Amino acid sequence: MNSPRGARAIRGDAGKTVGVAETLFADFASACEAWRALEKEADFYPFQTYAWLETWFGTIGAAHGWSPAILLLERADGKGRALLPLGIARKTGLRRLSWLGEGVSDYCGALVAPAGSFSAADLLAAIRRLAARKGCHIIDLDRNPADFPSGANPLVGKGFRLLHYKAHSTAVPDDMEGFLADRFTSKERYNLRRAAKRLEEAGRLRFAEAGDEAGRADLTDRMIALKRERYRAIGAIDNFADPSFAEFYRAAARRSDLGVHISALYLDETAIALHWGLRADPIMYYLMPAFAAGAYERYSPGAVFLREFVEQCGREGLERLDFTIGDEEYKDKWRDRSMDLFRFREGRGARGEAFVAFASFADRLRSSGLRDPLVRIRAAWRRRKALRAPR
Numbered sequence: 001m002n003s004p005r006g007a008r009a010i011r012g013d014a015g016k017t018v019g020v021a022e023t024l025f026a027d028f029a030s031a032c033e034a035w036r037a038l039e040k041e042a043d044f045y046p047f048q049t050y051a052w053l054e055t056w057f058g059t060i061g062a063a064h065g066w067s068p069a070i071l072l073l074e075r076a077d078g079k080g081r082a083l084l085p086l087g088i089a090r091k092t093g094l095r096r097l098s099w100l101g102e103g104v105s106d107y108c109g110a111l112v113a114p115a116g117s118f119s120a121a122d123l124l125a126a127i128r129r130l131a132a133r134k135g136c137h138i139i140d141l142d143r144n145p146a147d148f149p150s151g152a153n154p155l156v157g158k159g160f161r162l163l164h165y166k167a168h169s170t171a172v173p174d175d176m177e178g179f180l181a182d183r184f185t186s187k188e189r190y191n192l193r194r195a196a197k198r199l200e201e202a203g204r205l206r207f208a209e210a211g212d213e214a215g216r217a218d219l220t221d222r223m224i225a226l227k228r229e230r231y232r233a234i235g236a237i238d239n240f241a242d243p244s245f246a247e248f249y250r251a252a253a254r255r256s257d258l259g260v261h262i263s264a265l266y267l268d269e270t271a272i273a274l275h276w277g278l279r280a281d282p283i284m285y286y287l288m289p290a291f292a293a294g295a296y297e298r299y300s301p302g303a304v305f306l307r308e309f310v311e312q313c314g315r316e317g318l319e320r321l322d323f324t325i326g327d328e329e330y331k332d333k334w335r336d337r338s339m340d341l342f343r344f345r346e347g348r349g350a351r352g353e354a355f356v357a358f359a360s361f362a363d364r365l366r367s368s369g370l371r372d373p374l375v376r377i378r379a380a381w382r383r384r385k386a387l388r389a390p391r
Contacts, residue, residue, distance in 0.1 A: 019076035022126060024069060024133075028054045031070045031083070038083050041113035043148040046280045047105035051257045053085055056101050059251055063244035065089055069097065071130055073118060080117020082154075084110045084127065094137040094355055097130065103239060104248060106167070106287065106324040107145045107341075112154045120157030128346075137352035141344040143325065149283065160342035161360075164367040168335035169322040172284075172313045180307075183333050192307060195299040202296070203268040207308045210262040216253045219262045223276045224249065226290035233293060249276065249288070263312070265305040272296055273305035282319035306334070 025031035028050070035050045046052055057066065066089045073082040087100040099108035112118055131139050144156050145167060173179035180189055199205050210216040224246050231238040239245045253260050253276070261284065264274035276288040291302035313321055323331050325341060345360065347353035 020122075021074045021076065022129075023072040023074070024130070025072065026070075027068055028057060028070075031068070031072070034072050034081075035070070035083055035085075035111075038081060038111045038113055042083075042111035043113075043115060043150045044109070044111045045107045045145075045149065046259060046278045046285065047101055047107050048085060048109060048111055049258070051255055052105070052252070053100045055252050055255060055258070056104055056248060057087075059248040060103055060242075060244045061087065061100065063242070066100070068100065069130060069134060070100075071126060073122075073126055075117060080112070080114060082110050082112040082118045082123060084123065086127070086130065088134055088136060091138070092355065094351060095135060096138040096140050097127070097134065097136040098140045099142065102142070103245065106143060106285075108141065108143045109145065109148070109153055110155055115151055115154065118154060120155050123155045124157070124159070124344075131348060137348055138355060139344065139346045139348070144342040144344065146340040146342070156342050159346070160344045161363070163341040163343055164363075165325060165327050165341065167323070167325045167339045167341060168327075168331040168337070169320055169324075169339070170310075170334050170336045171320055172310065172318050174314065176307070176311050176314070179310075188333075192300070192303055195301075196304045196307075198299045199267060199272075199296065199301065199304060204266075206266050207305070207312065208264060208266060209312075210264070213254065216260070216262050217250065219264055219271060219274055220249050220253045220276060222264070222271050223262075223274055223288055223290045226274070226292060227288065229293055230290065263309065265301060265308065267296065267301075273301040275305070275309060279318070282317070284313050284318050284321050286321055286323045303330070306330075310334075 023034075025034075032050060039049060057068065061068075066087045069086045069088050071084040071086060073080075073084075075081070085100045086097055088095055088097055089102075090096065099105065101108060110123055112123075127139060127141070130136075141155075141160075143163075144160060145153055146156060147153060180192075184192070196205070210219045224240050228238055228240050230236075231240075252258055253262065259279045260276070261279040262274065262276050264271035266272070270292075273291040274289070275286060276290075278285040278287060289302060289306070291297070291305065310321060321334075323335065343363075345356045347356035
């Protein structure tokens with residue numbers, strides 16, 4: 001249901017004051033028409049699409065008590081519209097205004113068309129008004145990329161703090177051997193060829209994309225199982241312990257309007273490495289890679305898969321493979337570009353300000369020299385906990 005429209009003013013061309021209508025949507029159905037219309041004009045990532053976030057809200061968002069607060073801004077002169085896919089959820093008893101898609105969206109932000117029609121200050125002022133209107137204690141905007149696919153992020157500006165990790169991507173090469181020679185030593189290339197040969201000796205090795213709904217469902221379940229095994233082994237947080245996360249990926253895989261791409265490296269009939277991601281031409285988003293541990297792990301099935309996957313992207317005419325967020329070691333070899341990410345936090349009232357002060361202190365620890373030992377201690381604790389847990 002729509003709330004009544006509000007009206008504000010911004011500075012337009014030559015410093016003239018321009019009226020702006022604000023419409024707040026409290027559900028996805030009401031926002032659908034305006035949202036999908038902006039998708040035809042704006043610069044955005046697939047994580048800002050109506051389909052992606054509606055799927056998230058129907059699974060993870062609903063399970064965790066989120067309420068949509070989707071804000072549409074429209075300039076009175078007809079020269080710009082912006083949609084901010086926001087929602088409200090409680091955290092430690094406080095009402096928090098954040099981007100929808102938490103936990104699965106690697107890049108977050110607003111849809112704005114045309115570019116430059118709203119300044120970062122305009123957008124942030126609208127978000128602050130919404131937080132006040134809804135009685136929120138905290139504004140928490142995470143995973144804001146420095147750039148969108150075709151230009152700068154229109155929101156990132158003053159008050160946004162640099163995150164301790166980056167996003168990475170690479171141009172899809174025309175010449176795979178030359179690409180590998182530029183990034184890998186001769187020994188590393190030999191080991192990659194040897195790994196593929198050893199796997200071929202163990203059985204029939206083939207690369208295939210899931211072509212129908214049953215195949216997509218099977219590989220989605222396989223991805224979840226392999227991810228959970230890996231999380232236990234390294235002591236990482238297992239989001240899939242929450243059933244709503246598994247249901248999100250299953251539901252997304254069933255949608256025809258999301259561009260979900262799932263492919264795998266099979267040894268005989270078993271997927272030993274795979275990828276669950278998004279295709280938004282000319283970019284492939286490499287979101288959830290997974291590989292089997294155990295007997296074949298020493299043959300680096302993940303690396304063998306990735307080599308074939310990059311070649312497949314080239315055969316399909318894609319221009320860039322986006323590894324998205326995280327500084328995993330393998331990305332250093334494959335990337336040719338890195339991108340900064342930012343977070344904005346602001347407390348409202350004494351309780352909100354106290355929470356943000358504590359959270360900012362924790363952020364500084366993560367960015368300091370103490371981060372690595374703290375991560376190792378936490379991972380070791382999780383591994384011991386996983387070993388004690390019943391199977």
